[in-house]
Amino acid sequence: MSKIFYYFSHFHLEKSIERSLKVENDSHYICNLSDLIRKYEDWKTYLPRVKPYYAVKCNDNINVLKLLAFIGCSFDCASAGEIEKILSLNVGPERIIFANTTKFAKHIEFAERHKVNLMTFDNEDELYKILKIYPNAKLILRIRYGSDKALYKLSEKFGSLPNTEAPELLKLAKRLKLNVVGISFHIGSRCEDYKVYCRAIAISRALFQFAADIGFKFKILDIGGGFPGDNFNRIKEFSIIINDALNRNFPLDEFPNLEIVSEPGRYFVESAFTLVTQIHSRKITRDANGKIVSVMYYLNEGIYSNFLFIPLGPEKVTPKILSHKRTNEKFKTTLWGPTLDSIDKICQNIELELLEIDDVIYFINMGAYTTTVGTNFNSFSAKTNIVYFLEKNIESNKLNTELFDFNFINDT
Ligand SMILES: Cc1ncc(COP(=O)(O)O)c(C=O)c1O
Incomplete structure (x- = not known):
């Protein structure tokens, strides 16, 4: 080739x-690697509080992954195979989130062996699975909050209902002495209905409070993916709305140590x-x-x-x-x-x-x-x-x- x-x-x-x-x-294909670098730089400029974990499923081209790893991006992996691919690039396990709420047991075992300890869940059975295989994992509860206007909707398949199922799951995790560290959502892929991020962030804030009331100390808010990645520079638009929602619901002075992460796929590569x-x-x-x-x-x-x-x-x-x-x-x-x-x-x-x-x-x-x-x-x-x-x-020369x-x- x-x-x-x-x-x-x-x-x-x-x-x-x-x-x-x-x-x-x-x-x-023509692949303009400079476009990827620019997207990463724009992300840091426009969403300074949000750390991106690139969703490998979106495009696992080895040179794209190597470039993103090189410039400092972290990774969202959906399977042991994706985790293995990222670890093989000398990326440390702390730069990986296993963002699949319904994981194969053997993939959890793989994550445990390789110290990839951050992972999502959205149901009771997954909690018992994790309890058996990787009880020290750091867990993120995925809530269901999607936009009808997203081109690809994900909420029928993933996420727990924020008002009913999510609090029950948190109580169960507490009883099982599991370590839940935050909340995640994904509003659907390719979504220009940016206001939905605001509502999902506000709902997450309420769950942070519920979790604190039952004794959890949440450290992570994961705002998922869905950000458009075409060449219209839409980050200028969606970042204003997201930053505003973050600052209103999670002001820096009240949450100085909160890690806000995201799982953009198409944003980087489209x-x-x-x-x-x-x-x-x-x-x-x-x-x-x-x-x-x-x-x-x-x-x-x-x-x-x-x-x-x-x-x-x-x-x-x-x-x-x-x-x-x-x-x-x-x-x-x-x-x-x-x-x-x-x-x-x-x-x-x-x-x-x-x-x-x-x-x-x-x-x-x-x-x-x-x-x-x-x-x-x-x-x-x-x-x-x-x-x-x-x-x-200058950037590419590095x-x-x-x-x-x-x-x-x-x-x-
Ligand atoms: C859990 C999860 N995170 C991130 C993504 C990436 O989404 P997008 O490419 O729309 O940013 C997906 C897409 O299916 C996903 O399922």
């Missing part, structure tokens, strides 16, 4: 695609990845006079590889054409993936100019829940090569180039 690393003074997407096409003649595809086949439908009615293009990527999120949710993609043909005429167009399944449809009834076989279509904001979920259906490979870019600047898994090519 070729992995090339270019330095540009300034990242320019279409120029980078043209560059990558010289080394990749199949579909591939905009760093662009998927570059090619048209490998085309079918034109014409009317009786030979006039084009509609066009179907078949791409070398589809829902069984990097677009699985399309049939799973309401998210849409906007295809972009690398070299426009300078014609104003547009046609009703459908984009298909390469497999023999008719649900393998990327988008339909969009208006596009007439394109040719081998033309390049690219998709921005493709870093979240894409590379981790592909299959090899019809033996089309789910493994998509990646070409990495890094802007040459990176230890030996750390990464690619050949370095200077291209200034």
Whole structure:
């Protein structure tokens, strides 16, 4: 697998695609590592009280993980496999939260052996499981508080009801002498309904009080993930609302030692990845006079590889054409993936100019829940090569180039 690393003074997407096409003649990703660094720096600037634990499930690309580990990020892991991956990067167990409320027993054993002691729970049976395997673990109670407006809702499956189940679970944990240290929630993935963070933070504050009343000393508030990660710089907006809720409910002078953590996945990686595809086949439908009615293009990527999120949710993609043909005429167009399944449809009834076989279509904001979920259906490979870019600047110069898994090519 070729992995090339270019330095540009300034990242320019279409120029980078043209560059990558010289080394990749199949579909591939462009990954702008500088975008990741910028996201991390922005997080520290705009949410200074909140420590991010990157949700590995979102994109477990080894170079992304190495870069985030290198610049100081912590990690949210969902399984023993993810924990193992992060520990192998020489990240200490104290930088990991095992944020899965329903864990395999053998994964708890793995966490215990490797001293990953921070983990979430949301039900009675999990408490008894943890009591048996890892009674000294530091536990975070996940409450159910989600937004109907989140693109991917999580609260049907996870979380305890804050007014009824959560207090009972805290009482049970107390009786079992387990060490509960805080509250977490996840309002749902890709959520722009930022006010929901405020309500969830206020509810968490009430549970902090309840916990104190029954003898717990809570130290951690975990505000989960869900933050949008596209390239519209939305952190400026959501940080104002979140900081305000934190300062109102958990003022620094009253909670000087509180650790506020979060589990952002898509925030970090979504905009760093662009998927570059090619048209490998085309079918034109014409009317009786030979006039084009509609066009179907078949791409070398589809829902069984990097677009699985399309049939799973309401998210849409906007295809972009690398070299426009300078014609104003547009046609009703459908984009298909390469497999023999008719649900393998990327988008339909969009208006596009007439394109040719081998033309390049690219998709921005493709870093979240894409590379981790592909299959090899019809033996089309789910493994998509990646070409990495890094802007040459003071931050990137600090990176230890030996750390990464690619050949370095200077291209200034
Ligand atoms: C427990 C937990 N934490 C964090 C995340 C990351 O969410 P997002 O990528 O929306 O930030 C998820 C996503 O499913 C999750 O289930």
